[in-house]
Amino acid sequence: MVDASTLERGREAGSRVAVDQRDLVERAGRGDHDAFAALVNASIPRLEAVARLILRDHELARDAVQDAFFRAWRDLPGLRDPDRFDAWLHRLLVNACLDTVRKRRRRPMEVELTPLAPPSIGDETESVIDRDQLERAFRRLDPDQRAVLVLHYYLGMSVPMVAETLGVPLGTAQSRLGRALATMRSTLGAEYDAESQPLQRGGIA
Numbered sequence: 001m002v003d004a005s006t007l008e009r010g011r012e013a014g015s016r017v018a019v020d021q022r023d024l025v026e027r028a029g030r031g032d033h034d035a036f037a038a039l040v041n042a043s044i045p046r047l048e049a050v051a052r053l054i055l056r057d058h059e060l061a062r063d064a065v066q067d068a069f070f071r072a073w074r075d076l077p078g079l080r081d082p083d084r085f086d087a088w089l090h091r092l093l094v095n096a097c098l099d100t101v102r103k104r105r106r107r108p109m110e111v112e113l114t115p116l117a118p119p120s121i122g123d124e125t126e127s128v129i130d131r132d133q134l135e136r137a138f139r140r141l142d143p144d145q146r147a148v149l150v151l152h153y154y155l156g157m158s159v160p161m162v163a164e165t166l167g168v169p170l171g172t173a174q175s176r177l178g179r180a181l182a183t184m185r186s187t188l189g190a191e192y193d194a195e196s197q198p199l200q201r202g203g204i205a
Contacts, residue, residue: 145180
């Protein structure tokens with residue numbers, strides 16, 4: 001069991017991290033390149049993972065992340081609340097991803113699904129099949145819907161936080177999330193029916 005002193009140390013450590021980031025954001029907003037580089041280095045892996053999930057293409061994801069950082073450096077002096085830096089940066093990234101999609105709609109995209117959660121231990125063949133089915137369902141979503149799913153399930157944001165990050169009304173975020181889940185359920189359900197029909201005709205079911 002975690003005792004009270006351990007929890008207190010954890011809260012203090014979290015507070016120090018928040019203070020450190022706030023200091024870096026404030027310094028970067030005043031033009032400190034080293035502070036901005038520290039913020040970039042701390043967030044690159046997370047942002048690249050998010051961009052890959054939304055765009056389904058490694059090269060486009062890297063371009064979107066670079067674009068987001070360029071926008072961040074340019075607009076950081078106007079950020080009023082340094083504590084909102086992470087949400088603000090994710091908004092810049094999602095907007096950069098959507099702009100990339102609009103510019104490259106005719107370019108075929110390499111589809112490679114990064115799992116939204118660590119896979120459970122089980123039959124390897126079944127895991128591969130599940131991943132393949134999930135990939136096809138995810139491919140059916142438009143980038144706006146992917147963005148909501150990624151922010152909510154991959155980054156663990158609440159739906160109100162997702163809405164704030166995307167700069168949309170709460171109802172819009174809820175609607176996009178609902179449509180995305182419905183589309184995925186419909187796609188997965190259709191594939192399950194298609195797979196089971198031959199078995200039923202053969203008298204196995």
